[in-house]
Amino acid sequence: MPRHIILADGRTVEVDCLSCALTSGLITPTGGVIYESNHFHLWMVPRYEWMGQFGKSVESLRPVLLHARNQLNDEENMKKVIEGINELREGLRDFVSRTE
Structure with missing residues (x-):
């Protein structure tokens, strides 16, 4: 469904x-897409101090992401996220090119 x-x-x-x-x-x-890896998914979630209120286990991930989407989803934070994605994409390209 x-x-x-x-x-x-x-x-x-x-x-x-x-x-x-x-x-x-x-x-x-x-x-x-950062890097196509044959149905392998890498989820990167940084750990900030404010996230501690939701716990430290993997079960805290959903409430953390909901809080971020509902409270922190503004242009400035989205810009930081996109910059991080681009840095990771470039870093992985460099890594892959060195290992081939």
């Missing part, structure tokens, strides 16, 4: 599986 999911950039999508929709190209993620 499809679910309505609000992405970080405010888009709402209706999909059965978000990961499947992303990997199939049905949805383009905010910031684009």
Whole structure:
């Protein structure tokens, strides 16, 4: 059964599986694809001091992401996220080119 999911950039999508929709190209993620790795997904979530109120386990990830989307989703923070994505993309390109 499809679910309505609000992405970080405010888009709402209706999909059965978000990961499947992303990997199939049905949805383009905010910031684009960093590196195609044969159905391998790397989720990077930095750990900031404010996140401690939600706990430190993997179960805290959902409330942290909801809080970030609802309270911190502004132009300045989105710019920082896109910059981080671009830095990671470039770093992985450099790493892959050195290992080939």
